[in-house]
Amino acid sequence: MNDHILDRLAATIASRQGGDPETSYTAKLLAKGPVKSAQKVGEEAVEVAIEAARGDAEALASESADLLYHLLVLWTAAGVTPDRVWAKLEAREGTSGLAEKAARGQANGEGE
Template structure:
């Protein structure tokens, strides 16, 4: 994973810095000001990532994954959910079988 954690940390910090910025000058600020729009963009990027994976297009998978991660981070920030909160959920699931974890959820 080499530099991914560092890149994610810088990107998350940039997104945080855009909170309250002039929406006419920043796409990120526009999304942060409208969590519903941020969510829609996240969904759009998820679909584009799935299509790239289905087509086995490595370059498109990487590009769409980058878009997906950016929009995911923006949607989290727009919703007031921290990366620490996400990390806590992941840490709580460590060592648990995916099947067991899914079965433990109320449906």
């Protein structure tokens, strides 16, 4: 496994799956399934947006860390590995965001 903090955090989160919800917040979230994790991601995303709008860089960094943690919990709850997400990002690397979005729209029958 890569030695990036997100990979290490993902491994820690995965190790909590099936753990005791009484002793681990992560195990408690995972026991509640992807719907609860998705809700937490939404809450944290709103908090990130609020801190960005306020211009508080320190609070934005803190809330962003919370968002990334909860996103990794959601991925684990939904059976998505970070490597799968990293592969998607790598496939898009070097591609214009507008071109990539247009290609996704065409593949989904959208656009035109």
